Amino acid sequence: MTTYYTKSHEWIRVDGEQAIVGITTHASEELGELVFVEAKDEGTEVAAGDAAAVVESVKAASDIYAPVAGTLAGFNEALSDDPTLVGRDAEGEGWIFRMTVSNPDDLKGLLTAEQYKSL
């Protein structure tokens, strides 16, 4: 499993064509406590950069973009009951949605952990 990052503060953890996507710890800290998280329906086809989910704090809603093209494959239902899970473990239990990656080669265009940290 390898984790890649985006400039827009998502991470994607890939195992073959299957992946989970979330927001980085840094992004989570900037947003503050989340009150609502929702992803588009399973089966939705997304291009890289398409809004695939939304996270909401008290004051603001923020789009979460698909890091690469693919098909949405499920939402982290634990966030329906407890959106604050993202704040406690943004890059682990607080993952947001699953997706099937259309073309694993697309991942090469994303950032490594070190590249993201140096932004």
Place this chain on the structure above:
Amino acid sequence: MFPAAFCVELGASASSRLEIEWTGLFRMSDSLQRTPLYDLNLELGAKMVPFAGFEMPIQFPAGLMAEHLHTREKVGLFDVSHMGQIRIAAKSGDVKEAAAALETLVPADYVGLAAGRQRYGLLTNEEGGILDDLMVANMGHDLLVVVNAGCKVQDADRIEKALSDRCVVTRQFDRGLMALQGPAAEAALAPLCPAVKDMRFMDVIETELATATGPVKVTVSRSGYTGEDGFEIGCAGADSEKVARAILAQPDVLPIGLGARDSLRLEAGLCLYGNDIDVTTTPVEASLGWAIQKARREGGSREGGYPGAEVVLKQVHDGVPRKRVGLLAEGRAPVRAGAKLFADAEGQKEIGVVTSGAFGPSVKAPVAMGYVASDYAALDTPVFAELRGKYVPLHVRAMPFVAPGFKR
């Protein structure tokens, strides 16, 4: 996916995310003003954003959610020095004459406002639209008016133009203003300023407040904009930091940013000028008819006599096509400002729009207010808001959404 103006994209630089919603009254190219508490706000770790032409703290390290809840449970200190303080004194020296003069611009009863008391009001235009909302205090010898930051220059110009034959209008835009809000506000302020213990809701006094370097002169009103008991404290700009430090040194007082101020006022059912009221809304449409006292209504001793009075009096009599109402969602998804409202779950019949919406930390659910066609304004009427292509159910509910904590 949803209107760009109301969503803050994660893709923008991380530090700008929370700022975007707060730039409505302001163009980024303008030079920003600073309040007398600017340095202290930075020292306290504030995240600063542009708001109404000022660099203001949107949140402190505790964060919006914690700041909101702390204010409801204990007490918080807000820097609201960006708002405009204006004094109006009659040339005759008679405060009632200043009050009568102001009544030509505001449909409230200020002639009947006793010395040492404060009252909410609205500046109207010739069409009955709302130019600003304001607080007016009878200070005994003159009036103290507090107006919104984004409107203060035009408000002062309007007041000066209309009243200058009878009154001296003094802009005190360099003064400091702080709001101390929450159930523990009196306990925090009384050790520094004992006179506040005898004040009740909407009382105003001039007194002294003890600081580290001695007492300073302050104006104190027992009011605010959070739905909680509390005070607003005005002082000379040069004294502001001393006053703030003295208050922050009291037990349980935390600095609170504009973010929590917004969610607190929304839960309290209070309007944000520019969002919930503006020149396109009248006092009656905005459900602010209570701000027009009996003396200024049809058959009152000083009926009408303000800009747009014919429109407003007719609306009071005949009703209005739309009303501002409170809205509570059934689900957990916040419905934000700009969301269209429908009578049906299919989005066939549009009946209004949300003007403020957020997650209410104390209500623990999404809270909103907006305008709906009057046929849908009755309490408990079901309506539907368009949210990311879906129609989510809400009900018209009574405001405030939290029980007020005022000391009557």
